[in-house]
Each structure stands twice: as structure tokens, then as C-alpha cells.
Amino acid sequence: xxxxxxxxxxxxxxxxxxxxxxxxxxxxxxxxxxxxxxxxxxxxxxxxxxxxxxxxxxxxxxxxxxxxxxxxxxxxxxxxxxxxxxxxxxxxxxxxxxxxxxxxxxxxxxxxxxxxxxxxxxxxxxxxxxxxxxxxxxxxxxxxxxxxxxxxxxxxxxxxxxxxxxxxxxxxxxxxxxxxxxxxxxxxxxxxxxxxxxxxxxxxxxxxxxxxxxxxxxxxxxxxxxxxxxxxxxxxxxxxxxxxxxxxxxxxxxxxxxxxxxxxxxxxxxxxxxxxxxxxxxxxxxxxxxxxxxxxxxxxxxxxxxxxxxxxxxxxxxxxxxxxxxxxxxxxxxxxxxxxx
Amino acid sequence: xxxxxxxxxxxxxxxxxxxxxxxxxxxxxxxxxxxxxxxxxxxxxxxxxxxxxxxxxxxxxxxxxxxxxxxxxxxxxxxxxxxxxxxxxxxxxxxxxxxxxxxxxxxxxxxxxxxxxxxxxxxxxxxxxxxxxxxxxxxxxxxxxxxxxxxxxxxxxxxxxxxxxxxxxxxxxxxxxxxxxxxxxxxxxxxxxxxxxxxxxxxxxxxxxxxxxxxxxxxxxxxxxxxxxxxxxxxxxxxxxxxxxxxxxxxxxxxxxxxxxxxxxxxxxxxxxxxxxxxxxxxxxxxxxxxxxxxxxxxxxxxxxxxxxxxxxxxxxxxxxxxxxxxxxxxxxxxxxxxxx
DNA sequence: CTGTTAGCGCTTTCAT
DNA sequence: ATGAAAGCGCTAACAG
Numbered sequence: 001x002x003x004x005x006x007x008x009x010x011x012x013x014x015x016x017x018x019x020x021x022x023x024x025x026x027x028x029x030x031x032x033x034x035x036x037x038x039x040x041x042x043x044x045x046x047x048x049x050x051x052x053x054x055x056x057x058x059x060x061x062x063x064x065x066x067x068x069x070x071x072x073x074x075x076x077x078x079x080x081x082x083x084x085x086x087x088x089x090x091x092x093x094x095x096x097x098x099x100x101x102x103x104x105x106x107x108x109x110x111x112x113x114x115x116x117x118x119x120x121x122x123x124x125x126x127x128x129x130x131x132x133x134x135x136x137x138x139x140x141x142x143x144x145x146x147x148x149x150x151x152x153x154x155x156x157x158x159x160x161x162x163x164x165x166x167x168x169x170x171x172x173x174x175x176x177x178x179x180x181x182x183x184x185x186x187x188x189x190x191x192x193x194x195x196x197x198x199x200x201x202x203x204x205x206x207x208x209x210x211x212x213x214x215x216x217x218x219x220x221x222x223x224x225x226x227x228x229x230x231x232x233x234x235x236x237x238x239x240x241x242x243x244x245x246x247x248x249x250x251x252x253x254x255x256x257x258x259x260x261x262x263x264x265x266x267x268x269x270x271x272x273x274x275x276x277x278x279x280x281x282x283x284x285x286x287x288x289x290x291x292x293x294x295x296x297x298x299x300x301x302x303x304x305x306x307x308x309x310x311x312x313x314x315x316x317x318x319x320x321x322x323x324x325x326x327x328x329x330x331x332x333x334x335x336x337x338x339x340x341x
Numbered sequence: 342x343x344x345x346x347x348x349x350x351x352x353x354x355x356x357x358x359x360x361x362x363x364x365x366x367x368x369x370x371x372x373x374x375x376x377x378x379x380x381x382x383x384x385x386x387x388x389x390x391x392x393x394x395x396x397x398x399x400x401x402x403x404x405x406x407x408x409x410x411x412x413x414x415x416x417x418x419x420x421x422x423x424x425x426x427x428x429x430x431x432x433x434x435x436x437x438x439x440x441x442x443x444x445x446x447x448x449x450x451x452x453x454x455x456x457x458x459x460x461x462x463x464x465x466x467x468x469x470x471x472x473x474x475x476x477x478x479x480x481x482x483x484x485x486x487x488x489x490x491x492x493x494x495x496x497x498x499x500x501x502x503x504x505x506x507x508x509x510x511x512x513x514x515x516x517x518x519x520x521x522x523x524x525x526x527x528x529x530x531x532x533x534x535x536x537x538x539x540x541x542x543x544x545x546x547x548x549x550x551x552x553x554x555x556x557x558x559x560x561x562x563x564x565x566x567x568x569x570x571x572x573x574x575x576x577x578x579x580x581x582x583x584x585x586x587x588x589x590x591x592x593x594x595x596x597x598x599x600x601x602x603x604x605x606x607x608x609x610x611x612x613x614x615x616x617x618x619x620x621x622x623x624x625x626x627x628x629x630x631x632x633x634x635x636x637x638x639x640x641x642x643x644x645x646x647x648x649x650x651x652x653x654x655x656x657x658x659x660x661x662x663x664x665x666x667x668x669x670x671x672x673x674x675x676x677x678x679x680x681x682x
Numbered sequence: 683c684t685g686t687t688a689g690c691g692c693t694t695t696c697a698t
Numbered sequence: 699a700t701g702a703a704a705g706c707g708c709t710a711a712c713a714g
């Protein structure tokens with residue numbers, strides 16, 4: 001069955017009349033090994049079909065070369081580009097990724113932290129669930145000084161690095177842009193305010209209104225899970241309003257696209273009657289008609305930066321000791337979604 | 342630093358004046374342990390902040406409770422739903438997922454197999470890269486009887502289970518559908534024929550043509566990587582054809598959508614001038630106008646089935662011993678993409 | 683440059 | 699129901 005006697009460094013050592021220690025060294029690039037010895041070792045290893053046993057090594061070194069990743073959900077374009085970026089960097093640096101989803105629930109997040117902790121991952125890359133209130137479930141991790149890096153949905157903590165974009169500024173830009181197109185009553189679709197990304201975007205939205213002397217009206221702000229369904233519901237609410245909004249700024253593209261479709265079904269013209277902007281630069285935004293003005297969220301780079309920062313720390317190469325690293329975003333203006341060409 | 346003396350079962354044993362063996366048993370649900378002894382053990386463990394050390398356990402049991410996943414790319418909607426499904430099932434079954442991308446290259450795929458093999462994953466879930474020619478890089482895996490399951494992009498092998506949909510039938514249905522809408526010259530966009538999914542779909546396409554007395558014209562079949570860019574190029578080729586095609590069947594939605602956009606830009610009416618159908622039921626297909634007729638590819642279920650089949654095998658629960666498992670697909674007809682309402 | 687030695691923390695016979 | 703003991707395969711002092 002699965003186990004038919006492993007070939008170990010002892011077998012190689014015996015065959016070559018060497019000590020296991022020498023073999024162990026020869027198999028890596030230990031400087032203190034004669035070239036030809038190393039060569040004999042490597043050859044014999046191949047001949048016997050030797051395969052390095054990571055977990056014996058792990059046990060001994062107390063290191064797994066594994067990174068634990070916890071994300072709310074895997075199945076969004078944004079998140080899969082993040083993961084793709086992480087995987088690329090991790091792989092190049094000799095690390096594996098163990099990925100788990102919290103499904104937007106703290107309970108699952110807590111369970112995932114425990115599992116990964118027990119698996120002795122060397123470090124954590126985490127984007128928080130909607131309803132996570134505090135970081136107490138990470139205490140065991142932080143107490144052992146296991147590096148923990150947050151990305152996207154972050155939480156301030158003296159021991160942790162956060163990797164984000166400037167959500168405030170991005171939201172400010174989007175809102176300002178809508179205003180510059182003539183919008184006066186702008187709906188904002190937001191989500192759980194426990195999460196920085198949504199509070200920051202809401203703040204940016206408010207700041208832009210303020211700076212342009214547009215009163216803030218809380219009836220224009222919706223809180224939901226930014227799903228397609230949520231977009232439909234918001235649209236219906238909008239259609240029922242006595243005084244119709246003329247702009248929408250959604251915290252993600254999926255929900256924005258859903259709004260556009262629903263509003264068009266109801267006979268509204270986008271952007272003439274109502275302009276719409278999203279967030280994330282999801283491929284959807286280029287396909288919906290009219291194309292969606294949105295914010296380019298550099299997912300791949302965020303994944304790469306998160307992973308490389310973590311690995312630098314793990315490998316004690318240190319580097320940036322900032323507490324918060326901010327990636328550049330871009331406002332992507334797609335003319336067709338604007339009120340005035 | 343990262344290591345400040347682990348709390349081990351020895352510490353618990355000592356504190357309770359028991360043997361480590363008893364503690365080890367007490368921590369699981371070994372039957373031969375008195376209830377109150379177990380309770381004392383569990384309490385003391387919590388008190389001391391004990392955490393199970395998976396890799397010592399792994400080393401001993403020669404099992405990691407880890408599943409290695411290799412996919413061509415992570416950043417497609419289809420693949421992320423597959424992974425989401427796998428993660429869900431794996432997590433519920435006490436397994437972790439280590440995920441790696443081959444980036445559509447054999448070389449990377451070979452390297453990934455080695456790494457995962459060395460990490461002693463208990464089993465493999467694999468979807469092959471474009472240019473993988475044979476399974477020799479899996480020899481070490483198969484020789485050790487480590488379970489290997491292919492999904493989506495599969496390869497026949499007596500020791501392996503394949504999980505697929507009926508690509509032939511799906512393609513036949515799509516093509517027949519286009520024909521029923523009056524299409525007579527149907528372009529097919531395909532990819533590397535080393536992969537079952539593309540050969541099967543091409544076969545389905547040909548069979549449908551044959552059954553409807555439409556001659557097969559190889560100039561109408563394009564091979565590329567199904568990207569946005571590929572869609573643009575195909576569209577340009579189509580526009581240059583002396584006798585213009587009136588239908589397109591693309592092997593994925595991204596490329597189909599790209600074609601629609603490009604053809605519309607060139608002034609063609611979709612579907613009046615040319616009807617388009619895709620594959621995968623990507624969210625894009627519901628957003629493009631006209632909506633795209635496509636094939637629902639049940640990614641989440643495929644991920645769940647792959648993972649649960651593997652885990653059943655790993656846990657020796659066996660179950661289905663089929664060599665190939667075929668999931669149900671659905672043709673999704675979106676009226677607006679058809680020639681005649 | 684190579685060898686000796688002593689574990690890493692856990693599980694599992696085999697005893698009792 | 700519990701304990702003793704051996705060892706999974708590797709690595710890192712330390713010694714030479």
C-alpha cells in the first residue's frame with residue numbers, strides 16, 4: 001500500500017560508507033562537503049530513488065516552509081488573483097501555501113487559525129471575515145511570535161503588518177468623479193463596517209460629498225453583502241425612492257453590475273438617468289454595457305507583496321519594517337458609464 | 342522568537358503523573374481511557390496551553406492529512422469555484438489543501454509534483470497543463486500507491502480516477518443549438534488538443550455538423566489559449582474571411598465574450614449577423630449583451646466530488662470504484678444570443 | 683571535511 | 699485501563 005519502506009539518508013550513508021550527517025549535508029548545499037563526495041551522494045540518492053522527507057526535517061528544524069492563508073472566500077476574481085500572486089512568490093521562495101476559507105464567518109476563521117497553527121505553518125496571511133470583532137483568536141499565533149500579515153481586510157495591531165490600498169482616497173476619487181459628471185444624489189453600497197475597507201470607502205464618499213457641498217443623506221447608503229442579489233434589492237429600493245438618485249458608487253463591481261442590469265430592466269438609462277461606478281476592476285466591469293467606471297485593485301501585486309514580505313521575515317531578511325504598506329490603486333474611468341461624454 | 346519551548350504531552354503526563362502514552366490516547370478518543378482520566382488530561386492540556394503537533398504525529402503515522410492540488414491557473418472563475426468546493430470538503434474531513442499552479446507548463450507541473458511529493462501529501466488532485474504529454478512525472482506518486490485523481494483536464498490511467506463532464510455531448514448540444522438557430526458556418530475556438538476537454542469538444546462539434554449535413558471546414562477551427570486577446574485575433578480573422586461565418590462556438594466564455602465585443606465594434610450584429618456560444622457559465626456570460634448561450638460547468642460540485650472521492654480513498658472508506666466519474670452539465674440557452682427568438 | 687550523538691514530539695505495539 | 703520503550707527520518711551541535 002502507500003508505504004513500502006522509505007529510502008532514507010541512512011540507506012545512502014550505508015551504501016557509500018558515510019555518515020548520515022554527511023549525506024544530509026551533501027543533499028543540501030552545505031559548504032563543508034567535498035565536491036566529489038556531494039556528487040557521489042546525489043548520484044546514489046537518485047539511484048536508490050531517495051526522496052527528501054519534509055516532515056522529519058520539519059520536526060527537527062521546527063519549521064515547515066508552509067504559509068497559512070485565510071481568506072473570506074475564494075471564488076471572486078479579486079481573491080483568486082491575490083492567491084495566484086501569493087502562490088507564485090511562495091513557490092519561488094521554497095514555501096507551500098495552505099489555503100482556507102472563513103466563508104465570512106468568525107467561527108470558521110477561528111477554527112482555521114487553530115488548524116493552521118497546529119499544522120505549524122511558519123506564518124499567516126489573512127484577510128478578515130465580515131464579522132470578526134477582535135484578534136483574540138490570533139493570540140496563540142502572536143504569543144509565539146509567528147509572523148502574521150493582514151491584507152485587504154486588515155486590523156491594526158502593533159505586531160502585524162497590514163497591506164492595503166488607500167480605500168479612502170479611492171472612494172474619494174470615485175465619488176468626486178461621479179460628482180464631476182453632474183451627480184447630486186449618489187447612492188453608496190457598502191458592507192459590514194467592522195471592516196476597514198468599507199469604513200474607509202464610506203469615509204471617502206462622505207468626504208467627497210462634503211468637499212462639494214452635497215449634503216450627506218444616510219438613506220442613500222446601503223449595507224449588504226455586495227452580492228448580485230444585493231444589487232437587485234438596492235435597485236428596487238432606488239426605484240421606489242420619491243426623489244431618484246442619479247449616481248451609484250458600489251463597493252464592488254459584481255454588485256454594481258447587478259444594479260446596472262436591474263435598472264436597465266426597469267427602463268432607466270445608464271448613465272443618463274443614473275451613473276454607476278464600482279470597485280475592483282473585475283473583468284465584468286469591461287463587459288457590462290455601459291462599461292463600468294471602477295477602481296483598479298492590484299490583486300496579484302497585493303498577493304505577491306504580502307507573500308514576499310512574509311517570506312523576507314521568515315527568512316530573517318527583514319526589509320521593510322513598516323506597519324502598513326499601501327499599494328497604488330488607479331481610478332479607471334470608462335467614458336461610456338459617465339453622464340457627459 | 343518563534344520557539345519558546347513547546348508544551349508537549351510529556352509536560353501534561355508529568356503534571357498528571359501519567360505516561361505520555363495515556364495522554365496521547367486521552368487527547369484523541371481512544372476507547373480504552375477512563376472518562377475522568379480523559380477529562381483530567383484535556384483540562385490540563387488546556388491549562389498548559391498545549392497544542393497538538395501535527396508534524397511529529399505525521400512523522401510517526403506517515404500521514405499528513407494534506408492534499409496536494411495542482412491546477413493550470415488559479416485566476417479563472419471556474420477554477421476558483423472548483424478550489425472553493427475542494428476546500429470545503431477537505432476542511433470538513435480534517436484535511437488541508439496545498440495548492441500550486443502549473444501556469445500551463447509541464448516543467449512547472451513536474452516541479453510541483455516533486456514538491457508536493459516531498460511534502461508527503463496523502464493524495465493528489467490534478468488538472469493538467471496544456472502541454473503535458475504523458476504521466477511519467479507522476480510515476481513516483483503512483484509507484485507508492487498514493488491516490489491521484491484528475492479532474493477537468495484528465496488523462497486515462499488504470500490507477501487513477503478521472504472526474505469530468507461529458508464534453509463531447511455538451512459540445513454536440515451547443516453546436517446543434519447553433520444549427521437549430523439557422524447557423525450554417527460555425528467557427529469553433531479550441532485549444533491544445535493534448536487535453537481531453539478540447540478534443541472532446543471538437544469531436545462533439547464535428548459530430549453535430551455531420552448529423553446535420555454541414556461539411557466540416559478546418560479553416561473554421563482556431564486553436565489558441567482562449568484568452569481575451571485570442572478572442573480579438575479570432576474576430577479579426579473572421580472579419581477578413583471571404584465567406585463570413587454566422588456562428589461561433591468558443592471553448593470558454595472569456596474568449597466568446599471577447600469575440601462578441603470585437604465583432605460588435607466592427608459593426609456586426611450579434612446574434613443576427615453572427616450567433617455566439619461559450620462554455621463554463623462564467624458570470625461574464627450573463628453580463629455581456631446579448632447574453633451568452635453557454636454550458637453550465639459545475640465547478641463547485643466538481644471540486645467537492647474530487648475531494649470527497651479522494652478522502653474516501655484515503656480514509657479507506659472506498660466507495661465508488663469507477664475509473665471515470667461524469668458530472669452532469671447543462672446547456673444554458675440565453676435567448677438573446679440566438680438568431681431567432 | 684566528516685563522524686558521533688542526541689534528540690524534535692508523537693504513536694504504537696507489547697506488557698501488565 | 700495504563701505504562702515502557704522503541705523509533706518515524708532528519709539535523710545540528712560538537713568533536714575531531
